[in-house]
Amino acid sequence: MKKLVQDDIRTGVFICDCGSNIAGYLEMKELVEFAKTLPNVVFVQENLYTCSEGGINEIKLAIPRENLNRVVVASCTPRTHEPLFMSACEEGGLNPYLFEMANIRDQCSWVHMREREAGTQRAKVQIAMAVAKAAKLRELNRIQLSLSHRALVIGGGVAGMSAALALANMGYEVDLVEKRDRLGGILNELNMILPSNEPPDKLVNNLAARLHDNPKVTIHTGAVVTKTEGYVGNYVATIRQNENENKIKCGAVIVAIGAQPLKPEGLYNYDGKKVITHIELESKLKQGDVQAKNISIIQCVGSRSKERTYCSRICCMTAVKNAILFKEASPDTKITIFYRDMQMYGVENEQLFRKSKRLGVRYVTYDPDRPPRFDGESVSVHHLRMGRDIIVPTDLLVLSTPLVAQDDASEISTMLKVPINENGFFLEGHVKLKPLDFATDGVYLCGNARFPSTIREAISQGLGVASRAAGVLSKEALFTSGIVADINPETCCGCLGCVAVCPYGAINFIENRGICQVNKVLCKGCGGCAATCPSGSARLDGFSNQQIYAQIEQAMAV
Amino acid sequence: MLDVGRHPKINVLAYSEVVDFNGEIGNFNVKVRQKPRYIDASRCTACGACAEKCPTKVPNEFNFGFDDRKAIYKDYAQGIPSVFTIDPDHCKVILGGKCGVCQKVCQAKAVDYEQKESFVDLNVASVIVATGYELFDATQIPEYGYGKIPNVISSLEMERLLSAGGPTRGHLSRPTVIRGEKRLKELPKLIKKAEKDQKEDQKQLLEQEMKLTEEQVHKYHTAKKLAFIQCVGSRDFRFHKYCSNYCCMHSIKEAIIAREHERETESCIFYMDLRTVGKGFEEYKVRGAEVSGLKYIRGRVAEILQDEEMNPVVYYEDTEKRQVVGMTFDMVILANACSPSKGIRNISELLGVELDENQFVKTSPNNPLDTNVPGIFSCGCAQGPLDIPESVAQASSAAARAAEVVMTEGLPIAV
Numbered sequence: 001m002k003k004l005v006q007d008d009i010r011t012g013v014f015i016c017d018c019g020s021n022i023a024g025y026l027e028m029k030e031l032v033e034f035a036k037t038l039p040n041v042v043f044v045q046e047n048l049y050t051c052s053e054g055g056i057n058e059i060k061l062a063i064p065r066e067n068l069n070r071v072v073v074a075s076c077t078p079r080t081h082e083p084l085f086m087s088a089c090e091e092g093g094l095n096p097y098l099f100e101m102a103n104i105r106d107q108c109s110w111v112h113m114r115e116r117e118a119g120t121q122r123a124k125v126q127i128a129m130a131v132a133k134a135a136k137l138r139e140l141n142r143i144q145l146s147l148s149h150r151a152l153v154i155g156g157g158v159a160g161m162s163a164a165l166a167l168a169n170m171g172y173e174v175d176l177v178e179k180r181d182r183l184g185g186i187l188n189e190l191n192m193i194l195p196s197n198e199p200p201d202k203l204v205n206n207l208a209a210r211l212h213d214n215p216k217v218t219i220h221t222g223a224v225v226t227k228t229e230g231y232v233g234n235y236v237a238t239i240r241q242n243e244n245e246n247k248i249k250c251g252a253v254i255v256a257i258g259a260q261p262l263k264p265e266g267l268y269n270y271d272g273k274k275v276i277t278h279i280e281l282e283s284k285l286k287q288g289d290v291q292a293k294n295i296s297i298i299q300c301v302g303s304r305s306k307e308r309t310y311c312s313r314i315c316c317m318t319a320v321k322n323a324i325l326f327k328e329a330s331p332d333t334k335i336t337i338f339y340r341d342m343q344m345y346g347v348e349n350e351q352l353f354r355k356s357k358r359l360g361v362r363y364v365t366y367d368p369d370r371p372p373r374f375d376g377e378s379v380s381v382h383h384l385r386m387g388r389d390i391i392v393p394t395d396l397l398v399l400s401t402p403l404v405a406q407d408d409a410s411e412i413s414t415m416l417k418v419p420i421n422e423n424g425f426f427l428e429g430h431v432k433l434k435p436l437d438f439a440t441d442g443v444y445l446c447g448n449a450r451f452p453s454t455i456r457e458a459i460s461q462g463l464g465v466a467s468r469a470a471g472v473l474s475k476e477a478l479f480t481s482g483i484v485a486d487i488n489p490e491t492c493c494g495c496l497g498c499v500a501v502c503p504y505g506a507i508n509f510i511e512n513r514g515i516c517q518v519n520k521v522l523c524k525g526c527g528g529c530a531a532t533c534p535s536g537s538a539r540l541d542g543f544s545n546q547q548i549y550a551q552i553e554q555a556m557a558v
Numbered sequence: 559m560l561d562v563g564r565h566p567k568i569n570v571l572a573y574s575e576v577v578d579f580n581g582e583i584g585n586f587n588v589k590v591r592q593k594p595r596y597i598d599a600s601r602c603t604a605c606g607a608c609a610e611k612c613p614t615k616v617p618n619e620f621n622f623g624f625d626d627r628k629a630i631y632k633d634y635a636q637g638i639p640s641v642f643t644i645d646p647d648h649c650k651v652i653l654g655g656k657c658g659v660c661q662k663v664c665q666a667k668a669v670d671y672e673q674k675e676s677f678v679d680l681n682v683a684s685v686i687v688a689t690g691y692e693l694f695d696a697t698q699i700p701e702y703g704y705g706k707i708p709n710v711i712s713s714l715e716m717e718r719l720l721s722a723g724g725p726t727r728g729h730l731s732r733p734t735v736i737r738g739e740k741r742l743k744e745l746p747k748l749i750k751k752a753e754k755d756q757k758e759d760q761k762q763l764l765e766q767e768m769k770l771t772e773e774q775v776h777k778y779h780t781a782k783k784l785a786f787i788q789c790v791g792s793r794d795f796r797f798h799k800y801c802s803n804y805c806c807m808h809s810i811k812e813a814i815i816a817r818e819h820e821r822e823t824e825s826c827i828f829y830m831d832l833r834t835v836g837k838g839f840e841e842y843k844v845r846g847a848e849v850s851g852l853k854y855i856r857g858r859v860a861e862i863l864q865d866e867e868m869n870p871v872v873y874y875e876d877t878e879k880r881q882v883v884g885m886t887f888d889m890v891i892l893a894n895a896c897s898p899s900k901g902i903r904n905i906s907e908l909l910g911v912e913l914d915e916n917q918f919v920k921t922s923p924n925n926p927l928d929t930n931v932p933g934i935f936s937c938g939c940a941q942g943p944l945d946i947p948e949s950v951a952q953a954s955s956a957a958a959r960a961a962e963v964v965m966t967e968g969l970p971i972a973v
Contacts, residue, residue, distance in 0.1 A: 019605025019665060048665055049603045080560060169962040196923040203924055304840055311840040341831035347800040347916060347942045348923070350793060385877055431837060435947040436954055446951075451837040457948065460926045464954030467961060 009135050012043040012068040013127065014059060016050035016075035018105050025109040027120045031074070034124045038131045042066060050075050056088045063092030070134040074102040074127050097140035097482045097542060102130035125558050132550040140482030140541050143520060147233030148251040149473045153177065154225050154412065157185020158455055159447025160256030161207040162462025163469075168216035170466070172473050175248055176211065177220045177239055179408075183208045185258045186448070191285040193455055194321045195348045203455070224408075228253065228415055231521045232442025233478045252442050252469040255426055256462065257412060259403035259448035262302045268374045268399060275374065275397045278318050285325070292333070292396035295326060296379045298372055299339040303402035305368070310423055312402030313452040316343040319400050320356045327359035336362045336392050338372050338381060348456075364390070403452040417505035418443050425451050436465045440505045441522060444468050483525035483542040485518045491537040492516055498529035498538050563638035571678060572639055575901075579908045581681075583933030583963060588680040594673040596644035596652065597630075601668035604632065604640040608660035608669065616648045622715045624725035624736055630660045630669075634723060644669070684933045684960040687911060687919055688953065689902055691939035694791035694798070694895035701861045702790065702892060708733045709781075709870050710862055710890040713805065716812050720819070730816055730823075732781040732889040734868045738771045745771070774868065781888040782822050785872050786813060787859050788829040791895030798895050800916060803943035805893035806833045810846045812891065817850040826853045826885070828874055836945060862890055896943035909934055918942045927952065927959045935959045 013035040017023035028046055035044045043066040047055040050073055062068060071094060073085050078101045086096035104123040112119030149172055153164045156178030164176040182188065184204035193200050211217045223241035230236050233251045261279040264270045272280060278297070284290050297319045303312045316339065323335045342363065344353040357363070365384040366372055372381035380391045405424025413420045418438040419427040426445045429437040436444055446461035447453055453461060472478075487498065487507075492515040499507045499516060506522035507529060509515075518529070518538075529538040539545070562568050571590055578589035614629035629648040632641070650657035651671050661669040693714055696704035704710050709732045711719075718724040719731070726736065745768045752761035786809040792802040806829065813825035832854060834840040846852040859874040860882075870890045875882050898917035906913050912930045914920040919929055919936040927935045937956035938949045 019603060020607045020610070021605050024607075049605070052601075052603060052666065080564075083564070166958045166962060170958070170965045193923070309841045309844070310838070311834055313835040341833060343831065343833050343835045345801050345803045345833045345835050346944075347914075347918070350799065350801040354799065385880075387880055425837070432946045433950060435951045456923045456926045457951075459924065460948075460955045461951050462955075463927065463958040464951045467954045467958035470958070470961060 009040040009070055010042045010066065010068050011038075011040045011070040011072060011131055011134055012045070012059075012062050012066055013038075013041055013072045013074065013131065014050050014055070015044065015046045015104075015127070016055070016073065017046065017048050018076055018109075019049065022075070022105050022109045025113050025116060025119055026104070026123050027116065030120055031104075031123055031127065035074075035127055035131070038128055040070070040135050041131060043068060051081055051084060056084070059085065059088040060092040063089065063094050068092075069094065069098060070137065071099045072102065072127070072130045072134050073099070074104045074123070074130065076105040077103050095139040095141075098134070098137050100130045100134040100137065102126040121558070125555060128557070129551040129554040132554045133547045136544070136547040136550050137542070142482050143480045145233060145478045145480070145521060147472070147475065147478050148235070148249040149173070150175065150248070150250040151252045151254065151469050151473060152225070152235065152237050152248065152250040153254045153256055155185065155256035155258055155447070155449065156180075156183040156219070156221065157256060157258045157447060157458070158187055158203065158207070159258070159449075159453070159458040159462040159465075160185070160254065161204075161211060162459045163254050163256060163446060163466045164217055165207060165210055165214065166463045166466035167469060167473070168211075168214045170470055170474075172216065172470065174217045175220060175237075175239070175250065176217060177223050177225055179222070179224050181222045183211070183219070183221065186260075186279075187455070189279055189283055191282040192321070192325060194317075194324065194352060200455075225412075225415070231519050232440075232472060233475075233521070235442070252444065252472050253416060254465050254469060255412065255416065255418070255443065255445045255449050256447050256465070257406050257409065257449045259425070259452060260406055262308075262401040262404045264301050264399050264401050267301055268298065268372075268397060269376065270399060274376070274395070275399065278315060278322065278398055278400050281322060281398050282318075285322070290396065294334045294393050295323075295336075295396045295398065296372075296374075296392055296394040297323065297335070297337045297398040297400060298379070299337065299342075299400045300368070301399040301401050304340065308402060308404070308423065310402070310451075311343060313343065314454055315400035315402065317349050317352065317454065319398070320344065320349075320352050320361070322398070323361040324352065324356050324359060327356070327361060331360070334362070335360075336364055336379070336394075338364050338366050338379065340366065340368060364392075403448055406449070409449070416440075416443050418445075425449065436461060436468050439503050442472055478521065480520045480523070481525055483540065484520045484523040485525065485527070485529050485538055485540045486520075487516050487518055487529070487533075488537040488539075489513070489515050489517070491535050493535055493537075495534065497532045497534060501528040501532045503528070559636070559638045563640070570639055573643065574678075576905065576908060577677075583931075584683045586682050586685055586933065588682060588685070590678045590680065592676045592678060594646075594675050595641065596646065596649070596669065596671055596673045597642055598668045598670050598673075599639060599641045601666045602641045603666050603668075604642060605666070606632075606642070607663045607665070608642055611659050611663045613657065613659060614648055614650060616645060618725070621718045621725040622712075624715075624718065624733070642668075644671075684935070684963040685909065686956045686960055687905065687909065687929070687934065687936040687940050688938045688956070689899050689905060689940045691896045691943065692899045694897045696790055696892050696894055698797065699790065699794075702787070702859070702890075703862045703864065703870070704892060707862060707864045707868075707870055707890075708737070709864075709868055709888065710892065712892055712894050713808060713812070714894070716891045717808075720812060720815050728819065730781045730819055730889075732778055735775050735778050735781075738775040741771055742768070742775065777867070778888055780820050781816075782820060782824065783886075783888045784813065784816060784823065784825040785859075785870070785885070785887040785890045786825060786827040786893060787862075787872070787890060788827065788832075788893045789858070789895075790892040791897070793830060794895075798897065798916065800943070801833065802893075802896040803833070804896070804945040807836070807839055807842070807945065809891070809893050810834075810843055810852065813852050814842075814846050814850045817852075824851065824853075826855050826887075828855050828857055828859050828872070830856070830858060836947065896939055899940070902940065911936070914942075916942070927956045933963050 089099045090096045108123045153160045153176045164174045187200040190200045226240045227238040370382045378393045383390045421427045429439040444465045446465040447458040494514040506519045527540040530540040574592045577591045581587045608630045609628045612628035612630045615626040617623040618627040620633040646652045722728040749764045791797040817823045834843045857874045857876045861873045863871045873884045912920040919941045935956045937952040
């Protein structure tokens with residue numbers, strides 16, 4: 001790249017009226033005249049709308065005509081319009097990173113609507129700052145990378161199976177890795193599923209058969225992923241199966257490792273026989289091994305507590321489902337559910353809840369400060385609605401314990417450099433808007449690994465995650481942004497400060513050299529590392545110290 | 559929304575509806591009617607000069623009539639596509655009168671009073687129905703007084719009042735105060751006119767109204783004592799038997815935000831079961847009580863009446879204390895149920911898609927995105943009440959199902 005000396009810099013400034021949004025509140029003529037006086041500025045143009053086709057064309061034509069090598073647009077917000085102006089520069093033959101924007105609408109004319117003179121002064125400073133920074137800008141390039149169009153799904157439960165099948169149906173090769181010897185996950189332990197009213201084996205077998213028949217899918221059962229290296233588009237994963245290790249290349253990784261029921265050791269004299277968990281009840285029912293006539297079910301055992309703060313989402317409906325199945329099989333079985341809030345959200349659950357009441361299931365609310373007690377013969381509790389203690393004879397006590405994170409969740413989180421929350425569930429990129437993505441590109445999450453889910457939700461999330469991953473896999477090539485961080489290996493002292501602040505897992509510590517290195521594919525250009533680095537070794541291209549200082553100088557010059 | 563608007567592969571047809579539909583998976587023909595905006599969308603830059611100068615004020619339905627918009631308008635600043643629209647029911651020119659101000663001030667020359675509806679024909683491999691829901695109309699429950707007692711509002715009205723971009727800029731004014739402030743601007747003129755016309759009785763009445771309104775506006779400047787009523791129209795055998803899924807959380811959220819705006823706010827949430835099943839929801843509920851002082855009262859509200867100062871009085875049975883109680887509030891916020899949208903019947907007939915007994919799009923637990931018509935999928939509240947994370951996840955899922963069709967059925971793929 002030809003190094004530009006200060007004298008070579010020829011900046012064009014385009015000042016937008018934004019109809020009356022800017023021109024209505026600021027003295028545009030004054031801004032134009034002022035911009036002409038700034039160093040390196042050789043061309044200034046006022047547009048009614050710089051973003052209109054006409055305005056964009058003027059930028060494209062002015063670059064070669066005026067021999068511009070920097071462009072500044074003073075207009076609205078870069079949030080909506082920066083990409084547009086950058087591509088206009090590119091089409092005009094200028095590196096798009098030699099462009100700078102001054103937001104004189106949101107940050108100036110809108111907030112200083114009633115202060116015409118002061119607002120105009122302020123806009124001048126903003127333009128001067130942008131022009132000063134523009135002079136210091138350097139050409140940046142987006143790097144193009146090839147990628148693998150294969151996906152790796154870790155976990156062969158219903159979520160992982162749904163994800164693998166959807167990806168294969170879209171035409172991508174998939175490796176599905178399940179640590180147990182067969183697919184199905186926690187569904188293998190269940191007895192019946194409602195409201196579809198079928199044994200879970202039917203669903204599992206159906207999905208498994210379709211996966212087996214699909215030539216795009218490679219199923220690895222009794223296998224674990226022991227190592228992953230690389231980044232979005234270019235992962236190499238090591239799969240260990242019966243002492244054999246093999247490496248596969250993949251472009252995206254899906255975490256679908258599920259969750260496990262909590263064993264309530266020490267609670268309610270839990271013994272796995274007379275006092276069992278609801279998952280153990282499912283297994284017993286499957287074997288036809290339940291004779292009890294007086295069944296009590298206690299909700300929120302080990303959840304919604306100080307120790308485990310969350311509601312496990314699925315236990316209320318599991319309890320209601322089993323109560324219905326009992327009542328339908330033998331109507332004279334007495335079933336009492338001790339609960340705090342019945343979490344039967346939505347349409348289908350509420351319907352089951354009503355049905356259970358119709359069948360005569362008894363519901364008793366308890367106060368978490370005065371939980372039920374079990375003496376081996378009966379459950380006694382303070383009935384919150386009746387305001388007195390009641391005793392319920394019980395020959396089988398079922399404890400609705402929450403789903404908790406898998407034992408290997410934290411290992412997998414470390415391996416893939418993606419976060420888990422305080423309960424060990426994987427932490428999505430944004431709880432509302434990116435429920436199936438991690439902040440790191442190329443890694444996705446679904447099912448119970450994210451948070452307890454119903455079967456319907458797990459299937460839906462499995463499909464959803466397939467479409468998130470396909471967003472990467474369908475690309476012919478990946479491009480990095482030009483605005484990425486870089487760490488000077490000469491001065492980096494390997495303190496790991498940057499690694500700790502990077503939200504995208506984009507910085508690696510190179511152990512044998514004792515330094516940190518930015519993965520430019522994963523870097524999102526947030527600048528956290530550059531701000532943190534105590535030795536000034538990390539810098540963000542497009543926001544270098546020099547460039548920022550140039551802006552600050554202009555701001556202070558007034 | 560911005561990403562959708564800017565995506566090179568997404569063609570947004572807003573202000574439009576499907577009018578004809580036929581074909582089968584891999585090959586659906588869809589006719590879309592685009593209603594006239596009376597604006598050339600390719601020219602409009604959404605600068606807003608037109609709306610600023612338009613002389614015709616119309617109650618703003620986006621803010622539930624708490625403020626006015628103009629006859630040329632945009633629901634809110636960030637809306638996509640970023641284009642203004644002329645309301646043909648109120649624009650003087652379109653109604654045959656004289657005006658034309660917007661056309662005069664529009665420097666982009668985008669205003670076109672002659673614009674006609676247009677039709678777009680599409681051929682697609684797959685269709686996703688994501689028509690959402692409607693708020694349950696609480697006037698159907700007369701004992702809650704919605705529509706009669708002004709300070710009983712819906713959950714969405716509350717959202718607008720709390721919004722920084724809303725009619726009160728986020729200040730929690732109750733409806734009698736908002737209307738009172740508006741009325742106080744008119745009253746002095748009316749009193750003067752009555753004086754001029756020598757209508758003494760009328761003048762006295764107006765002066766009395768002025769005094770009462772001033773008191774109301776002054777005393778209740780900020781609504782500080784709030785009641786949130788859950789399950790309004792849901793879990794109710796007269797209306798929707800189902801649970802609307804998200805309302806417990808939005809009431810807690812609104813109560814917490816109200817408290818953040820005004821430290822003295824006290825909120826009570828009246829509920830049957832507080833359903834906090836999502837990730838972090840239970841923790842949020844507990845924080846609501848511990849940090850924001852919310853009171854959760856288990857009990858269904860029987861009736862809401864009004865005292866002489868326009869304060870709603872809530873009568874309920876406290877099921878934990880086993881007594882009937884009446885409590886006075888500054889404002890009551892109803893957690894309206896998630897009702898199926900009215901237009902869904904029409905869409906379902908056009909597309910041949912089956913609805914369930916609640917009039918949501920029918921899906922099955924093992925195929926949660928599939929409708930009865932191969933190639934047509936549905937997601938979000940069109941198939942039943944869902945919260946935001948589940949809706950977003952489902953949207954991706956529906957996209958995956960559609961992609962399977964597009965990438966296998968439509969285009970043969972190499973094996």
